[in-house]
Amino acid sequence: AQKVTQAQTEISVVEKEDVTLDCVYETRDTTYYLFWYKQPPSGELVFLIRRNSFDEQNEISGRYSWNFQKSTSSFNFTITASQVVDSAVYFCALNPRGTGGFKTIFGAGTRLFVKA
Amino acid sequence: EAGVAQSPRYKIIEKRQSVAFWCNPISGHATLYWYQQILGQGPKLLIQFQNNGVVDDSQLPKDRFSAERLKGVDSTLKIQPAKLEDSAVYLCASSPLEEKLFFGSGTQLSVL
Numbered sequence: 001a002q003k004v005t006q007a008q009t010e011i012s013v014v015e016k017e018d019v020t021l022d023c024v025y026e027t028r029d030t031t032y033y034l035f036w037y038k039q040p041p042s043g044e045l046v047f048l049i050r051r052n053s054f055d056e057q058n059e060i061s062g063r064y065s066w067n068f069q070k071s072t073s074s075f076n077f078t079i080t081a082s083q084v085v086d087s088a089v090y091f092c093a094l095n096p097r098g099t100g101g102f103k104t105i106f107g108a109g110t111r112l113f114v115k116a
Numbered sequence: 117e118a119g120v121a122q123s124p125r126y127k128i129i130e131k132r133q134s135v136a137f138w139c140n141p142i143s144g145h146a147t148l149y150w151y152q153q154i155l156g157q158g159p160k161l162l163i164q165f166q167n168n169g170v171v172d173d174s175q176l177p178k179d180r181f182s183a184e185r186l187k188g189v190d191s192t193l194k195i196q197p198a199k200l201e202d203s204a205v206y207l208c209a210s211s212p213l214e215e216k217l218f219f220g221s222g223t224q225l226s227v228l
Binding site: 046105 | 149156158159164172205207216217219220221222224
């Protein structure tokens with residue numbers, strides 16, 4: 001089965017706190033892509049990052065960082081020194097490249113509230 | 117570069133009526149997707165086109181939903197007749213290589 005689980009429904013933090021959004025995925029394919037998308041209140045999903053299954057190197061982009069661990073099938077997203085503008089719903093997604101059918105499957109999302 | 121365009125932005129209809137949504141993908145993107153996002157959930161794929169051919173429509177309720185992609189560019193998604201449970205945001209996305217998705221702003225449908 002192809003599945004993405006985001007166990008945290010909502011997270012609330014105070015500005016400048018660090019926050020980690022969890023993502024666990026399931027796939028039998030050995031080749032796949034993982035993504036994070038941000039959906040601000042305006043509604044349009046915005047691409048944040050793509051990782052392929054052969055690249056476990058962690059990535060940092062400004063205040064954002066991603067930790068990909070194939071051993072635990074996890075692709076977690078950390079925001080350092082959170083800001084009010086980070087308030088949004090964040091989706092983790094999986095695109096399997098074999099028997100999974102090449103379609104992007106989304107998790108249920110984690111709603112992040114950052115309070116001033 | 118122009119993004120994915122969708123219209124209308126909002127639509128309110130009564131159950132059993134029909135409704136149509138329009139999407140214009142980013143120029144040159146071969147793959148086009150329609151997703152349904154019910155409040156509080158992640159987007160669920162309804163149909164995927166590669167140029168003007170259907171790649172995956174396994175989750176499209178074909179008794180009431182239909183979609184087409186004319187000449188491999190614009191696409192229309194139709195619901196006829198609508199049910200209360202069709203209330204959702206309908207998202208169109210396009211992609212050059214079936215990987216990273218570029219989304220439109222969506223059409224918020226309310227069925228009363």
